[in-house]
Amino acid sequence: MAAKEPEIIRDKDQMRRWSRAMRAQGKTIGLVPTMGYLHEGHVSLIREARTHADVLAVSIYVNPGQFAPSEDLSTYPSDFHGDIRKLTQIPGGVDVVFNPHNLYDYGGSTDASARASNGAVKSGGGETVSCLEDKGVGHETWVRVERLEKGMCGRSRPVFFRGVATVVSKLFNIVEPDVAVFGKKDYQQWRIIQRMVRDLDFSVRVIGSEIVREHDGLAMSSRNVRLSPEEREKALSISKSLSEARSSAEKGQVNCKVLRDLVIQAISEAGGRVDYAEIVDQESLESVEEIRRPVVFCVAAWFGKVRLIDNMEINI
Amino acid sequence: MAAKEPEIIRDKDQMRRWSRAMRAQGKTIGLVPTMGYLHEGHVSLIREARTHADVLAVSIYVNPGQFAPSEDLSTYPSDFHGDIRKLTQIPGGVDVVFNPHNLYDYGGSTDASARASNGAVKSGGGETVSCLEDKGVGHETWVRVERLEKGMCGRSRPVFFRGVATVVSKLFNIVEPDVAVFGKKDYQQWRIIQRMVRDLDFSVRVIGSEIVREHDGLAMSSRNVRLSPEEREKALSISKSLSEARSSAEKGQVNCKVLRDLVIQAISEAGGRVDYAEIVDQESLESVEEIRRPVVFCVAAWFGKVRLIDNMEINI
Missing domain, CATH: 3.30.1300.10 (Pantoate-beta-alanine ligase, C-terminal domain)
Structure with missing residues (x-):
C-alpha cells in the first residue's frame, strides 16, 4: 500500500467540519490524542484505533492546562515534521492530524480579571494553577473526576488530571469521534477518561491499549x-x-x-x-x-x- | 395548525438516535432544558427556540445533582401530564420531550466506595455534596466554571452551578443540539453555560431569552x-x-x-x-x-x- 500523508488541520471549526462530513458519509471516526514526539507506543495506539474506525484523526497538542508552572512544559520534546513522517509510514495511515496552535484562544483579549493587580495569579478554584492560568488566559471551566484524580499522579501533580480531562473534553467536542484510544501506560489517565465519558454521557468508546516497551523492558515515553x-x-x-x-x-x-x-x-x-x-x-x-x-x-x-x-x- | 403531541423519549440512546436521524436529514436541533412544571416563561423559551431550529426537544428532568440535601428537591413541584398538555398547545409544537428516569444510572450497582463505612458521605471534591452523592451514586465527574460559579447564588448554594453545568453537559452530549435556549431569569446560570460552551468547545449556540413576568411584575417561576x-x-x-x-x-x-x-x-x-x-x-x-x-x-x-x-x- 502506498504511503498516505495525513491532511493537517489547525482550525477547530475545520476539524469539526471534516468529522461531520465523514459521519455524513456513514464513516466511523477514531481519535488518538497525543502531545507529539511520537514513538512506537503511539504507533501502537494508532494501529489499535485503525481496527475500530473507518477514518482516523491523531491530535498533536502539548496542553498547557495539564502542566504546573514548576513542571516541564518548556522542555517537553517536539518534532512535528518527524511525527508526520512516522505517521505517513504507518500501514493504512492516518487521515488527519489535528494540530491546533492554541486550544484556549477564544478570540478575545487576555482576560485581565484572571490576574490579580499585583501580577500574581488568581485561581477561581482556589487551590490549583496550571501553566494556562499562569498566562492570564480567561479559560475557567475544568472537568474534575473527583475520586479517581486524587491519588498517585494526582498527589504530586495536582493540576494534571483536571487538565487532561478538560482538554480531552475539548478534543471530543471538536473531533466528535466514535472511538478514542488511550495508552494503558497512563493507567490512571485512561481510567479517568473512561469514567468521565460515562459520567458526562460522551458518545465515545474509550479503548485502552497495552504498554509498548523497548527491547530491554523500559516503557516507551x-x-x-x-x-x-x-x-x-x-x-x-x-x-x-x-x-x-x-x-x-x-x-x-x-x-x-x-x-x-x-x-x-x-x-x-x-x-x-x-x-x-x-x-x-x-x-x-x-x-x-x-x-x-x-x-x-x-x-x-x-x-x-x-x-x-x-x-x-x-x-x- | 393542528395541535402536535410531542414524542416522549426516556432513554439516552434513543434520544441520541433521534437527534442523529434528524441531523442526517439536514435538520437543525433545538434544546430547551427544563425541570418541568412548565409556565409561560418556559413557553417563551420554546417559542424562541422554534425560531432558531428545525426540530425541537424539551428536556424535563429534576436534577438531583444541583440540589443540596438541605434544599427543596423533595418538594419541587411536578405535573408531567399538565406539561405535555401545555407543550401540545404551543404553535408549531415540540417534537420530542426527553424525560429520563435517572440521568446518573450507569447500569452498575450503587457504588459502595461513595459512602464511608459510617454511612456518612465522602465527597471526592472535599467541600460540596449534592442530593446525588447523598444517595451514594458512583457519579464523580463535575464540570466547574470556576470564577462565574463563585458569587451570588453560588455563595448560598455551593453545589448548584456545578450540578447545572454537569447536567447540561450530559444533556448536550445526549441530545447533541445545535442551539439551546436558557432563560435570563437565571442570569448567572445563563452566563455560566455560555462560558462552559466556549471553554469546552461544545458545538452549541446558547441563547438567552428574556424574563417573562406575571401581569403584576412577578418573575415567573x-x-x-x-x-x-x-x-x-x-x-x-x-x-x-x-x-x-x-x-x-x-x-x-x-x-x-x-x-x-x-x-x-x-x-x-x-x-x-x-x-x-x-x-x-x-x-x-x-x-x-x-x-x-x-x-x-x-x-x-x-x-x-x-x-x-x-x-x-x-x-x-
Missing part, C-alpha cells in the same frame, strides 16, 4: 529522550522490579507491603527517587493491602530531572 | 406556586424595587450602594429575607461600585420557605 545513557540504564530498575513483583504475586505473595518494598528498594538502589509505588484496584484505583482481585501496580520515579511512570496489571 | 397568597403579594417587592432602582440609575444614580440599599430596604420592609442584592458586570459577574458600563442587578430573597430570584439589566 516521549520523555525517555531526556535521560542520559546512565540514567536510562538505571531506569530499567522500574520495569524489572515491577516484573519481579508480578511474578512473586503470581507465585502467591499477596502481601502488598512486601511487593511494594521490593520495587521501592530496587529503584532506590539504582539511584532513582520513588514518587509513588502503589498497588490499587484496577477500576476504583483504591489502595489494596492484599491482592484478592485484579490489581495494577503503578509506579512513578525520578531519574535525574526526568519523571517516569510505568505499571503492570496483576490479574489473579 | 415554578416555585411561585408554593407561595401563599400573602407571600406572593409581598414578593412583588422584588420586581417593584428592581424597577425603581433601574429607573433611578437611568436618571443618573450610578452609586450602587444607594441602589442596593433601596432594593434591600423594600424587600425587607415587605417581610422578605434578602439572600443577596448585587449589581454586577453583565459578563464577568463581578461586583460594580459605580455603573459605568452595562450591568445587571441580581436579587435572591426568601419569602416564607420559598427562595425567589429575579434580575434586571441596566444598559447605560
Whole structure:
C-alpha cells in the first residue's frame, strides 16, 4: 500500500467540519490524542484505533492546562515534521492530524480579571494553577473526576488530571469521534477518561491499549529522550522490579507491603527517587493491602530531572 | 395548525438516535432544558427556540445533582401530564420531550466506595455534596466554571452551578443540539453555560431569552406556586424595587450602594429575607461600585420557605 500523508488541520471549526462530513458519509471516526514526539507506543495506539474506525484523526497538542508552572512544559520534546513522517509510514495511515496552535484562544483579549493587580495569579478554584492560568488566559471551566484524580499522579501533580480531562473534553467536542484510544501506560489517565465519558454521557468508546516497551523492558515515553545513557540504564530498575513483583504475586505473595518494598528498594538502589509505588484496584484505583482481585501496580520515579511512570496489571 | 403531541423519549440512546436521524436529514436541533412544571416563561423559551431550529426537544428532568440535601428537591413541584398538555398547545409544537428516569444510572450497582463505612458521605471534591452523592451514586465527574460559579447564588448554594453545568453537559452530549435556549431569569446560570460552551468547545449556540413576568411584575417561576397568597403579594417587592432602582440609575444614580440599599430596604420592609442584592458586570459577574458600563442587578430573597430570584439589566 502506498504511503498516505495525513491532511493537517489547525482550525477547530475545520476539524469539526471534516468529522461531520465523514459521519455524513456513514464513516466511523477514531481519535488518538497525543502531545507529539511520537514513538512506537503511539504507533501502537494508532494501529489499535485503525481496527475500530473507518477514518482516523491523531491530535498533536502539548496542553498547557495539564502542566504546573514548576513542571516541564518548556522542555517537553517536539518534532512535528518527524511525527508526520512516522505517521505517513504507518500501514493504512492516518487521515488527519489535528494540530491546533492554541486550544484556549477564544478570540478575545487576555482576560485581565484572571490576574490579580499585583501580577500574581488568581485561581477561581482556589487551590490549583496550571501553566494556562499562569498566562492570564480567561479559560475557567475544568472537568474534575473527583475520586479517581486524587491519588498517585494526582498527589504530586495536582493540576494534571483536571487538565487532561478538560482538554480531552475539548478534543471530543471538536473531533466528535466514535472511538478514542488511550495508552494503558497512563493507567490512571485512561481510567479517568473512561469514567468521565460515562459520567458526562460522551458518545465515545474509550479503548485502552497495552504498554509498548523497548527491547530491554523500559516503557516507551516521549520523555525517555531526556535521560542520559546512565540514567536510562538505571531506569530499567522500574520495569524489572515491577516484573519481579508480578511474578512473586503470581507465585502467591499477596502481601502488598512486601511487593511494594521490593520495587521501592530496587529503584532506590539504582539511584532513582520513588514518587509513588502503589498497588490499587484496577477500576476504583483504591489502595489494596492484599491482592484478592485484579490489581495494577503503578509506579512513578525520578531519574535525574526526568519523571517516569510505568505499571503492570496483576490479574489473579 | 393542528395541535402536535410531542414524542416522549426516556432513554439516552434513543434520544441520541433521534437527534442523529434528524441531523442526517439536514435538520437543525433545538434544546430547551427544563425541570418541568412548565409556565409561560418556559413557553417563551420554546417559542424562541422554534425560531432558531428545525426540530425541537424539551428536556424535563429534576436534577438531583444541583440540589443540596438541605434544599427543596423533595418538594419541587411536578405535573408531567399538565406539561405535555401545555407543550401540545404551543404553535408549531415540540417534537420530542426527553424525560429520563435517572440521568446518573450507569447500569452498575450503587457504588459502595461513595459512602464511608459510617454511612456518612465522602465527597471526592472535599467541600460540596449534592442530593446525588447523598444517595451514594458512583457519579464523580463535575464540570466547574470556576470564577462565574463563585458569587451570588453560588455563595448560598455551593453545589448548584456545578450540578447545572454537569447536567447540561450530559444533556448536550445526549441530545447533541445545535442551539439551546436558557432563560435570563437565571442570569448567572445563563452566563455560566455560555462560558462552559466556549471553554469546552461544545458545538452549541446558547441563547438567552428574556424574563417573562406575571401581569403584576412577578418573575415567573415554578416555585411561585408554593407561595401563599400573602407571600406572593409581598414578593412583588422584588420586581417593584428592581424597577425603581433601574429607573433611578437611568436618571443618573450610578452609586450602587444607594441602589442596593433601596432594593434591600423594600424587600425587607415587605417581610422578605434578602439572600443577596448585587449589581454586577453583565459578563464577568463581578461586583460594580459605580455603573459605568452595562450591568445587571441580581436579587435572591426568601419569602416564607420559598427562595425567589429575579434580575434586571441596566444598559447605560
